[in-house]
Amino acid sequence: DQQVKQNSPSLSVQEGRISILNCDYTNSMFDYFLWYKKYPAEGPTFLISISSIKDKNEDGRFTVFLNKSAKHLSLHIVPSQPGDSAVYFCAASATGGGNKLTFGTGTQLKVEL
Amino acid sequence: EAGVAQSPRYKIIEKRQSVAFWCNPISGHATLYWYQQILGQGPKLLIQFQNNGVVDDSQLPKDRFSAERLKGVDSTLKIQPAKLEDSAVYLCASSQLASGELFFGEGSRLTVL
Numbered sequence: 001d002q003q004v005k006q007n008s009p010s011l012s013v014q015e016g017r018i019s020i021l022n023c024d025y026t027n028s029m030f031d032y033f034l035w036y037k038k039y040p041a042e043g044p045t046f047l048i049s050i051s052s053i054k055d056k057n058e059d060g061r062f063t064v065f066l067n068k069s070a071k072h073l074s075l076h077i078v079p080s081q082p083g084d085s086a087v088y089f090c091a092a093s094a095t096g097g098g099n100k101l102t103f104g105t106g107t108q109l110k111v112e113l
Numbered sequence: 114e115a116g117v118a119q120s121p122r123y124k125i126i127e128k129r130q131s132v133a134f135w136c137n138p139i140s141g142h143a144t145l146y147w148y149q150q151i152l153g154q155g156p157k158l159l160i161q162f163q164n165n166g167v168v169d170d171s172q173l174p175k176d177r178f179s180a181e182r183l184k185g186v187d188s189t190l191k192i193q194p195a196k197l198e199d200s201a202v203y204l205c206a207s208s209q210l211a212s213g214e215l216f217f218g219e220g221s222r223l224t225v226l
Contacts, residue, residue, distance in 0.1 A: 004155070006155075032213045034214065041219070042219055042220075043117070043206075043217030043218050043219045043220050044156070044204070044217045045217070046214045046215070049213060049214065089155055089156070091155075093213060099144060099208050099213055099215065100146075100158055100161055100168075100169060101156075101215060102158075103155030103156045103157070104155050105153070105154055105155045106155055
């Protein structure tokens, strides 16, 4: 049972354009969502998060949008840079779950020159 | 601040052999997690410790996997005997009690032949 889904295994965008990564979830108990970025041979690193009481959170070039009714979130990267090329994981947790994160399968982003 | 340390980075063993992975979390982080990431999938939680007590080990294959966190700091994950399907990256992460963000180590890549 995949509770967090990232249906696009890969995405390719040109440098300077917008990258949009999508994530869907099925568990209505999830109330905190995070995006992690992973380079090859490294562990995932935290990028940005959003609580279910908000519908948008912004940090520099990165913005996460949450649509609770659709159980959908997205990560926007503007403008995209070659250094953004990595695998992006969406993750979710529930209050009372002890910070336990459930991850999606990841989206490989490639930013081309 | 030192990050999460893991060793070994790479390990190759034959099926039915045993292997152990070590993790040292960020100083002061009470919660420690072991995740398994199979190629092409997102990380899956194996076990979560709070100090030296187990919070969640519902997805740990207890017939072959074991983990301990002595003195509430370092942790060891053991697999005995290993199967081919255990080939994966084993990620250790830690977090502070009140934070939703997990900090990951670089991972230990296991190949079972």
